[in-house]
Amino acid sequence: MSMSHYTMTISRTTVEKLGIRLYDKAAAVVGELVANSYDADAEHVTVGLPLNKWLATRSDGVVVDQGFEIVVEDDGHGMTPDVIDEFYLRVGTDPRKDKRRGPRSLEKKRPRMGRKGIGKLAPFGICKVIEVRTAGGEKTRKGYMTAHFIMNFEDINKETDEDYHPDIGPDDGIYSEKRGTTIRLRDFIPRVTPDEETFHRQLAKVFGIQLPDFEIKVENTVNGNVFVVGELGVEIEEATRIDVDDRPIIMPDGTKLPVRGWVAYTRSPYKNEEVAGVRIYARGKIVSSTKDFGLRAGFHGEYTLRSYIAGAIHANWLDADEEEDLIHTGRQDILWDSEKGVAFKEWGQTLLKELGSKSRTPMREKAWRVFLENSKLEDEAKKRFNDPMIVEATMAVGKTIGQIASIQDLEDATYTRGLKELVLTIAPHKMIVDKLKEIGESKVERPLDALVILFNDAKVAEAASIGQIANERIDAISALEEKMASKPAVEEKVLQGLMEGAPWLIDPHWTVLQANETFENLRTAFERYYLKKHGKKILTTALRGDEKRRPDFVMIHVGKAVEIVEIKKPDHALTDEEFERLRIYIESVQDFLNRNKKFQEEFPKTHATLICDKVRLKATANLAFSKLQDDGILERKTWDDILMDTKKVHEDFIRVLRRRKGRIS
Numbered sequence: 001m002s003m004s005h006y007t008m009t010i011s012r013t014t015v016e017k018l019g020i021r022l023y024d025k026a027a028a029v030v031g032e033l034v035a036n037s038y039d040a041d042a043e044h045v046t047v048g049l050p051l052n053k054w055l056a057t058r059s060d061g062v063v064v065d066q067g068f069e070i071v072v073e074d075d076g077h078g079m080t081p082d083v084i085d086e087f088y089l090r091v092g093t094d095p096r097k098d099k100r101r102g103p104r105s106l107e108k109k110r111p112r113m114g115r116k117g118i119g120k121l122a123p124f125g126i127c128k129v130i131e132v133r134t135a136g137g138e139k140t141r142k143g144y145m146t147a148h149f150i151m152n153f154e155d156i157n158k159e160t161d162e163d164y165h166p167d168i169g170p171d172d173g174i175y176s177e178k179r180g181t182t183i184r185l186r187d188f189i190p191r192v193t194p195d196e197e198t199f200h201r202q203l204a205k206v207f208g209i210q211l212p213d214f215e216i217k218v219e220n221t222v223n224g225n226v227f228v229v230g231e232l233g234v235e236i237e238e239a240t241r242i243d244v245d246d247r248p249i250i251m252p253d254g255t256k257l258p259v260r261g262w263v264a265y266t267r268s269p270y271k272n273e274e275v276a277g278v279r280i281y282a283r284g285k286i287v288s289s290t291k292d293f294g295l296r297a298g299f300h301g302e303y304t305l306r307s308y309i310a311g312a313i314h315a316n317w318l319d320a321d322e323e324e325d326l327i328h329t330g331r332q333d334i335l336w337d338s339e340k341g342v343a344f345k346e347w348g349q350t351l352l353k354e355l356g357s358k359s360r361t362p363m364r365e366k367a368w369r370v371f372l373e374n375s376k377l378e379d380e381a382k383k384r385f386n387d388p389m390i391v392e393a394t395m396a397v398g399k400t401i402g403q404i405a406s407i408q409d410l411e412d413a414t415y416t417r418g419l420k421e422l423v424l425t426i427a428p429h430k431m432i433v434d435k436l437k438e439i440g441e442s443k444v445e446r447p448l449d450a451l452v453i454l455f456n457d458a459k460v461a462e463a464a465s466i467g468q469i470a471n472e473r474i475d476a477i478s479a480l481e482e483k484m485a486s487k488p489a490v491e492e493k494v495l496q497g498l499m500e501g502a503p504w505l506i507d508p509h510w511t512v513l514q515a516n517e518t519f520e521n522l523r524t525a526f527e528r529y530y531l532k533k534h535g536k537k538i539l540t541t542a543l544r545g546d547e548k549r550r551p552d553f554v555m556i557h558v559g560k561a562v563e564i565v566e567i568k569k570p571d572h573a574l575t576d577e578e579f580e581r582l583r584i585y586i587e588s589v590q591d592f593l594n595r596n597k598k599f600q601e602e603f604p605k606t607h608a609t610l611i612c613d614k615v616r617l618k619a620t621a622n623l624a625f626s627k628l629q630d631d632g633i634l635e636r637k638t639w640d641d642i643l644m645d646t647k648k649v650h651e652d653f654i655r656v657l658r659r660r661k662g663r664i665s
Contacts, residue, residue: 030072036120046219051195150167201232247351257340293347574614
């Protein structure tokens, strides 16, 4: 290298702060270099880099460069050696205020993207060496004068006040056939490049411009693939789109700040961060991105807004030549607390509230479509009910419920399946209610004829509803069978809670349609009575009370009967002591009811069911046990009896129902 005649004038630590600390991603670095190409009136920019690769790695604390290069080449007007010091190596100067350059590009009069004069340092955020080869100026008989120099971060960052002189490249001072600038980056620090699709999105996000005379072409040097950077592809719900070209921001003094662009909801939640939120551009380059314009958490529709909002708003006044500086140094955000920033924020919040209101119906329709597709609701309704009226009711209920569900939740198969079952359960009842309402509101001459039709329809709905319950019960029984496979591990209290909550498992004909307040009063009064008579506190339910305490027995009501349910673990053999306790429980309930006639009027019968696989009683106890059975007061069932009887009743019902479905009309 020959002695350098180029000079960089800058505080050495500034390079580190403006390079490494502001730009640490390949796309951001390339974006700054491409912006310089745009300002240099380039029409074609070619970027070559290895994608989906580590540019350097770290081994035992030592950085190991992988030998890659990133090259950005353009066909802009370039520079000559005599302007390098002043136009390129003087960091932090505003080119727009330079009389020889000005706020617009030299030839195409494009509004300059660069303003702060620090973008040239961006590569130091990912590498240590920047090589610049640029040819420009007036074309001579020999071609264009070329400047060629290499900047090394290690040399720049030395603690010294002396000026920095870049190394001279071999092409410096020669003439080139074509004008333009080529920048090569090498000697990288540990950074990874994204894949092709992601890199395309990242560059497309940076530049909000699509011009016929400016093209960015990217070559993946790993595999030779080439693609042109186009618009950032965002699939939106068109019905939610709001254009803002005719919605200026009004300042307190009445000044209008023009904006153009749009906001909308996307068709699905964000799958990548590049399309998330509203992108804000100034002079064609992104300066900020927001999902809510500072709206406080907790507003209506917050989840949908933050998950689906997208947009692109151009506000060139954020980067106007004669205005205050409203953009952060790294062009990562704007100064929201400035006067114009506050006005912009308030304008944006109003816009998003309008978007939320406008989008409510389209997003609900979308949720319904997603639910319909993912649940296969219509197919299931036709298969299960085989009746057009119930299928119609199913779709009506499904739409009501599906459209208020979260689209993200509807992507969960378990959630969607549960919602579908809820809809299928409600649908038969809705059909009856709708028909009854229709009869009430209509002016039919023969209402009895209408009621006959209704009751026939009700048979279909009732059969369908009960059939569904039977199906669900069989599923529950199957689950119980699996639990019973580990008989020794089953806790008695768990079985008590199960039988109390689903008494039809004990007897398929037992169905508790609703909670009975009178029976709960009876239970409380009986527990007080037992404590007073026997001096012992007992618990007769597994569904309340101390979680650690096992009920003494379970007492439920089946119609007009008080049912005492004593449950023993599978394979357990009933002992004399256990039977004696059960006998006392039965006699105590009978005595209590005899003493309390109001309760006895409501529940005149007392019966006990013992669920126990074996009985091992001595002669006297066995005699008393048999007497209770003979009198119809006590019935014993084994666990196999329960499972077999319950399955048989429900399976027979479903079999008959399916056979008769077509004949019910």
